[in-house]
Amino acid sequence: MTLKAMGKAARDAAYELAVAPTRQKNLALLAMADELEINEQEILAANAEDIAAARAAGLSEAMLDRLLLNPSRLAGMAADVRKVVSLDDPVGSELDSRVLENGLRLSRRRVPIGVIGVIYEARPNVTIDIAALCLKTGNASILRGGRETFHSNMALVKVIQRALAKAGLPAASVQYIERPDRELVSELLRLDEYVDMIIPRGGANLHKLCKEQSTIPVIIGGFGVSHLFVDVSADLRRAVDVIDNAKVQRPSACNALDTLLVHEAIADEFLPALVARMNSRQVALVAEERAFSLLQAAGASELRLAGADDFDTEWLSLTLGVKLVSDVDAALAHLRQHNACHSDAILTNDLANAERFINGAGSAAVYVNASTRFTDGGQFGLGAEVAVSTQKLHARGPMGLEELTSYKWIGQADYLSRS
Amino acid sequence: MTLKAMGKAARDAAYELAVAPTRQKNLALLAMADELEINEQEILAANAEDIAAARAAGLSEAMLDRLLLNPSRLAGMAADVRKVVSLDDPVGSELDSRVLENGLRLSRRRVPIGVIGVIYEARPNVTIDIAALCLKTGNASILRGGRETFHSNMALVKVIQRALAKAGLPAASVQYIERPDRELVSELLRLDEYVDMIIPRGGANLHKLCKEQSTIPVIIGGFGVSHLFVDVSADLRRAVDVIDNAKVQRPSACNALDTLLVHEAIADEFLPALVARMNSRQVALVAEERAFSLLQAAGASELRLAGADDFDTEWLSLTLGVKLVSDVDAALAHLRQHNACHSDAILTNDLANAERFINGAGSAAVYVNASTRFTDGGQFGLGAEVAVSTQKLHARGPMGLEELTSYKWIGQADYLSRS
Numbered sequence: 001m002t003l004k005a006m007g008k009a010a011r012d013a014a015y016e017l018a019v020a021p022t023r024q025k026n027l028a029l030l031a032m033a034d035e036l037e038i039n040e041q042e043i044l045a046a047n048a049e050d051i052a053a054a055r056a057a058g059l060s061e062a063m064l065d066r067l068l069l070n071p072s073r074l075a076g077m078a079a080d081v082r083k084v085v086s087l088d089d090p091v092g093s094e095l096d097s098r099v100l101e102n103g104l105r106l107s108r109r110r111v112p113i114g115v116i117g118v119i120y121e122a123r124p125n126v127t128i129d130i131a132a133l134c135l136k137t138g139n140a141s142i143l144r145g146g147r148e149t150f151h152s153n154m155a156l157v158k159v160i161q162r163a164l165a166k167a168g169l170p171a172a173s174v175q176y177i178e179r180p181d182r183e184l185v186s187e188l189l190r191l192d193e194y195v196d197m198i199i200p201r202g203g204a205n206l207h208k209l210c211k212e213q214s215t216i217p218v219i220i221g222g223f224g225v226s227h228l229f230v231d232v233s234a235d236l237r238r239a240v241d242v243i244d245n246a247k248v249q250r251p252s253a254c255n256a257l258d259t260l261l262v263h264e265a266i267a268d269e270f271l272p273a274l275v276a277r278m279n280s281r282q283v284a285l286v287a288e289e290r291a292f293s294l295l296q297a298a299g300a301s302e303l304r305l306a307g308a309d310d311f312d313t314e315w316l317s318l319t320l321g322v323k324l325v326s327d328v329d330a331a332l333a334h335l336r337q338h339n340a341c342h343s344d345a346i347l348t349n350d351l352a353n354a355e356r357f358i359n360g361a362g363s364a365a366v367y368v369n370a371s372t373r374f375t376d377g378g379q380f381g382l383g384a385e386v387a388v389s390t391q392k393l394h395a396r397g398p399m400g401l402e403e404l405t406s407y408k409w410i411g412q413a414d415y416l417s418r419s
Numbered sequence: 420m421t422l423k424a425m426g427k428a429a430r431d432a433a434y435e436l437a438v439a440p441t442r443q444k445n446l447a448l449l450a451m452a453d454e455l456e457i458n459e460q461e462i463l464a465a466n467a468e469d470i471a472a473a474r475a476a477g478l479s480e481a482m483l484d485r486l487l488l489n490p491s492r493l494a495g496m497a498a499d500v501r502k503v504v505s506l507d508d509p510v511g512s513e514l515d516s517r518v519l520e521n522g523l524r525l526s527r528r529r530v531p532i533g534v535i536g537v538i539y540e541a542r543p544n545v546t547i548d549i550a551a552l553c554l555k556t557g558n559a560s561i562l563r564g565g566r567e568t569f570h571s572n573m574a575l576v577k578v579i580q581r582a583l584a585k586a587g588l589p590a591a592s593v594q595y596i597e598r599p600d601r602e603l604v605s606e607l608l609r610l611d612e613y614v615d616m617i618i619p620r621g622g623a624n625l626h627k628l629c630k631e632q633s634t635i636p637v638i639i640g641g642f643g644v645s646h647l648f649v650d651v652s653a654d655l656r657r658a659v660d661v662i663d664n665a666k667v668q669r670p671s672a673c674n675a676l677d678t679l680l681v682h683e684a685i686a687d688e689f690l691p692a693l694v695a696r697m698n699s700r701q702v703a704l705v706a707e708e709r710a711f712s713l714l715q716a717a718g719a720s721e722l723r724l725a726g727a728d729d730f731d732t733e734w735l736s737l738t739l740g741v742k743l744v745s746d747v748d749a750a751l752a753h754l755r756q757h758n759a760c761h762s763d764a765i766l767t768n769d770l771a772n773a774e775r776f777i778n779g780a781g782s783a784a785v786y787v788n789a790s791t792r793f794t795d796g797g798q799f800g801l802g803a804e805v806a807v808s809t810q811k812l813h814a815r816g817p818m819g820l821e822e823l824t825s826y827k828w829i830g831q832a833d834y835l836s837r838s
Contacts, residue, residue, distance in 0.1 A: 015755065019778050098800075104789055106799060113811045114781075192630065196811050211611065211634045217812040218636075238834035245836030336434065347834070358829055359438050362533075365828040370523055373837040374830050380525060381517075392532045392615050392825035393636040394813040406811035409784040410777055411793050415657035415766070417664030418792040 003187050006142060007194030009172035010115045014140040016170050018112050022089040028167035029132055033081040035159040036128070040074055046155035047124065054148055066122045067148055077128050080384075084132045087383040090402045091138045104416055108407045112138035114196035116404070117188050117216065119144045121202040124152040130199070131160050131174045133386050137404040142195065144177040144185060146202075154178070189214040199387055219399070221389040222254050224342025224364075225314055226372045229261040229331040229357065231348035236270050239347045240277045246345070246371040248281050252316050254388060255343045255365075255375040259311055259321040261331045262291065267324050272298040278320065286310045287322040295322060311338045328353045332360040341390040343372040364390050364397040422606050425561060426613030428591035429534040433559040435589050437531050441508040444554055447586035451551065452500040454578040459493055465574035466543065473567055485541045486567055496547050499803075503551045506802040509821045510557045523835055527826045531557035533615040535823070536607050536635065538563045540621040543571040549618070550579050550593045552805050556823040561614065563596040563604060565621075573597070608633040618806055638818070640808040641673050643761025643783075644733055645791045648680040648750040648776065650767035655689050658766045659696045665764070665790040667700050671735050673807060674762045674784075674794040678730055678740040680750045681710065686743050691717040697739065705729050706741040714741060730757045747772045751779040760809040762791040783809050783816040 001009075017025075036043070047069040054067055090110050097107035116139045120126045127145055134141040145153045157176045164173050177184055189198060192215045199219050200210045210218045228246055230239050246257035262270060271291070275298040278285060284302035287295050292305050311321050311334070325331045328346070335344060345367035346357040354368045365375040375397060377385025382400030389395045395403035420428075436444075455462070466488040473486055509529050516526035535558045539545045546564055553560040564572040576595045583592055596603055608617060611634045618638050619629045629637045647665055649658050665676035681689060690710070694717040697704060703721035706714050711724050730740050730753070744750045747765070754763060764786035765776040773787045784794040794816060796804025801819030808814045814822035 015779070100798075100800060104793060104798075109777075111778075215630045217810060235834060242834050242836055249837060354831075358528075359530075360434070361827075363827065365830065368829075368831040370830050370832040370835040371837050374523060374835075375828070379519075379523075379837065380828070381519060391636060396825055397828045406815055408780075408782065409794070409799070409816045410787075411784065411789050412773075412787040413789040415654060415661050416789040416793075417661055418668060418790050418798065 003177070003184060003191060004194075006172070006175050006177070007115070007191045010140040010142055010175060011194045013170040013172035014112065014114045014138075017135070017138040017140055017173055018091075018114075020138060020169060022091075024167055024169065025089065025135055025138065026085045028135055028163050028169050029081055029085045031163035031166040032128070032132060032160060033078040033085075035162050036074055036078040036081070039155070039159055040071060043074060043152065043155045043159070044069060044071070046151040049151040050124075050149050059148070063122065063148075067124065067152070069124060069152060073125070077125050080125075081128060081132045084136050084384055087136065087401060089136060090405050095407055102416065102419070103413050105412045107410050109410055110402070110405045111408050113404060113406050115140045115142065115194055117142045117144070117191070117195045117198045119185060119188070119198070119200045119202065119206060119210070121146040121206065122148060124149040124156060126201060127153050127156045127176075128160070130386070133384055133401065133404060135169075135173060137401050139404055140173050140175075142175050142177065142188065144188060147180050150180070185209070186213055189216060192216045201387060217394070219387055219389050219394065220391045221387045221399075223314060224254070224390050225258045225312060225339050226255060226343045227259045227261060227331075227335055227338075227340055228257050228345045228347065228372060229325070229328065230263060230266065230270060231328060231346060231350060231353055232263040232265045233349040233353075234263075234266070234347040235349070236266065236273060239270070240273050242345075242347060242369070242371050243274065244277055244281065246373055247278075247283060247320050248318065249371075249373055251318050253373070254314070255372050256316070257320065257372055258313065258315050259323065259334075259338065261323055261325045261334055264290070264324040264326055267291070267294055271295055271322075274298075274322075275300045282318055284319045285322055286319060288324070290324045291322045328356050328360075332357065335361055335363070342388070343367070343375040345370060345372050364388070422596070422603060422610060423613075425591070425594050425596070426534070426610045429559040429561055429594060430613045432589040432591035433531065433533045433557075436554070436557040436559055436592055437510075437533075439557060439588060441510075443586055443588065444508070444557065445504045447554055447582050447588050448500055448504045448551055450582035450585040451547070451579060452497040452504075454581050455493055455497040455500070455547070458574070458578055459490060462493060462571065462574040462578070463488060463490070465570040468570040469543075469568050478567070482541065482567075486543065486571070488543060488571060492544070496544050499544075500547060500551045503555050503803055506555065506820055508555060509824050514826055521835065521838070522832050524831045526829050528829055529821070529824045530827050532823060532825050534559045534561065534613055536561045536563070536610070536614045536617045538604060538607070538617065538619045538621065538625060538629070540565040540625065541567060543568040543575060545620060546572050546575045546595075547579070549805070552803055552820065552823060554588075554592060556820050558823055559592050559594075561594050561596065561607065563607060566599050569599070604628070605632055608635060611635045620806060636813070638806055638808050638813065639810045640806045642733060643673070643809050644677045644731060644758050645674060645762045646678045646680060646750075646754055646757075646759055647676050647764045647766065647791060648744070648747065649682060649685065649689060650747060650765060650769060650772055651682040651684045652768040652772075653682075653685070653766040654768070655685065655692060658689070659692050661764075661766060661788070661790050662693065663696055663700065665792055666697075666702060666739050667737065668790075668792055670737050672792070673733070674791050675735070676739065676791055677732065677734050678742065678753075678757065680742055680744045680753060683709070683743040683745055686710070686713055690714055693717075693741075694719045701737055703738045704741055705738060707743070709743045710741045747775050747779075751776065754780055754782070761807070762786070762794040764789060764791050783807070
């Protein structure tokens with residue numbers, strides 16, 4: 001099938017999905033969860049092929065781990081799908097409704113976006129994840145996974161197709177681009193006649209490609225340098241705990257701390273306590289000159305002087321940038337120069353500085369006396385997360401089910417003309 | 420100044436605007452309205468230059484009328500700016516706020532989008548309009564008007580600059596791309612380092628250009644074929660009035676009716692009444708075969724058989740497509756094949772068909788027993804309108820001040836770490 005034919009089929013399926021009752025969509029999701037369990041052996045066998053090929057191709061252990069499915073991960077995927085069943089269906093709810101002076105009853109009703117194209121790499125659970133979230137919100141999806149997980153994805157798509165058939169929903173509700181040709185990605189990005197939104201889930205290069213080539217609105221997200229500013233009035237003892245959490249709990253996450261900004265007036269007192277904790281956590285420090293001297297004197301075990309790009313780096317590892325700043329404005333100036341668009345925090349007891357930081361930081365999520373690690377759909381109570389948007393249009397930060405919907409205006413009256 | 424330098428200056432201005440109090444922004448708007456009146460002579464003289472050049476270049480009278488400023492239009496512009504002053508400032512309001520189980524107080528606060536690029540043609544009032552709406556919402560704007568209104572726009576930009584200075588806001592809050600080079604538009608569309616959103620206000624070609632070249636999110640809007648379906652249970656006498664309003668009140672508007680779909684069971688009875696009214700309004704009818712015969716028999720004074728593209732045409736004039744359909748599903752099928760994405764209506768007394776039409780139509784605005792002409796920010800009570808979006812991301816239908824904002828997540832706690 002050509003990509004254009006897939007787009008047309010998805011569009012037709014989207015019309016059906018848009019009016020499918022929640023009960024029917026949930027039926028498909030429950031069937032999907034069941035099928036994941038029923039077909040465990042088949043899925044794991046397909047995954048073993050991918051793993052063998054990846055190992056032969058010399059992929060890193062970290063990469064292999066991302067590709068790997070096992071009974072417990074598969075059970076987790078089924079549980080996640082059942083979780084989506086339990087979430088409220090946003091489609092059909094009305095955002096507001098009022099009667100205008102002229103008698104027109106005007107409301108806005110949530111509707112599916114339509115057809116969503118998702119391009120992703122590695123982790124095969126994304127296939128099930130996205131299919132489930134799109135289905136719940138009445139969107140048709142066209143998926144394009146990485147070639148490393150091709151066999152796993154084929155097995156998962158079979159599971160999805162069985163579930164759709166069981167629930168009586170069109171097969172084209174979830175389609176997968178099987179052919180590996182790279183041009184198909186470019187073609188998908190220009191299929192604006194049929195596709196309403198593109199979600200890229202992958203590295204910076206994929207996002208760049210989508211931004212540059214897509215004629216379809218793209219949700220950009222996931223990247224950004226995360227900062228934490230320790231103000232002069234912060235509780236320094238507890239500050240170390242929050243920094244520890246932000247940096248160490250899951251260094252590979254996009255909400256992990258990258259750069260620590262310390263008010264210069266408390267640097268002498270604070271940095272030794274920081275060094276003690278970071279040494280115990282095997283965190284390497286990368287510091288600008290003034291911070292470097294103090295950290296060195298405090299006995300930092302892994303320490304180097306920061307180079308030109310270090311404060312623009314999302315570490316995704318146990319490395320932490322450290323810099324002294326003169327006040328909250330200097331901290332904000334640093335944020336602006338260094339791509340702060342994801343999660344940033346201030347530790348302070350000063351109400352005015354807290355408000356200044358909240359309003360001045362350009363980040364999707366801003367924290368006062370809390371860890372940057374909270375930026376997450378699950379933590380925010382959204383139940384599920386499609387992506388973390390760092391753009392300002394449509395949705396910002398963690399995107400849940402509602403962010404997979406649009407709305408339409410509805411005007412009802414008694415044969416009313418505009419005067 | 421290079422476009423990149425303009426982008427950087429806009430970004431810096433946006434930081435200031437984001438925290439500017441409403442009072443200061445309103446001060447600038449009031450000054451802008453005053454300056455429009457104070458500098459009436461200068462603005463009209465500049466406009467006269469544009470008109471003379473346009474006339475020499477042989478532009479149509481309709482086009483000349485779009486370019487023209489006169490004392491009453493200028494007064495209208497000033498009044499519109501004062502209207503924006505009276506609207507609530509959406510920036511800073513919180514969408515929701517709650518305390519999570521772990522003690523994190525989580526809220527979403529409305530913030531400006533940042534820097535907005537606007538590309539537009541003809542009408543010089545757009546310069547003031549957009550500058551005012553962006554300013555009110557704390558967004559910096561970079562404007563690129565058409566060459567036909569260059570002198571008018573230069574005079575208006577002076578007015579805006581004086582107003583910004585009076586209110587103590589940065590000059591780069593509103594910037595205008597003066598050089599006429601076409602490449603600058605392409606360059607603006609790729610200035611994603613500094614610009615957060617592109618609003619094209621112009622013809623289909625401009626929208627296409629933006630969609631294809633922009634690496635910045637674009638708001639697509641304004642176009643779409645508008646339909647009205649007369650169901651079998653409609654009140655036929657009053658139906659003629661609503662159709663008259665939708666087609667005739669302002670044929671050049673994007674919410675004017677393009678295609679009339681008539682239930683075949685009532686065609687014999689209804690079409691003669693329609694013909695009588697349309698004849699009296701000098702509306703030309705373009706009909707598919709079955710409708711053609713009936714309309715001809717009823718004595719339609721201007722009538723031709725529809726060709727292949729006629730039902731894909733936004734007429735923007737006193738022409739109306741007419742087609743018979745077998746039921747509401749056939750009407751919806753026609754909508755889907757013919758780019759119904761703007762405003763569509765059903766006239767019916769059947770509750771099930773009304774709901775079916777509401778949910779099945781893919782339009783930004785759907786009406787039951789009301790004219791398509793209501794799709795308008797002013798009519799919807801938004802107070803002002805930046806554009807009418809026909810895309811599904813971010814905003815749909817008429818966009819007011821709120822649609823010029825984004826939001827940020829704010830988490831506040833007492834030194835809270837993620838568990």
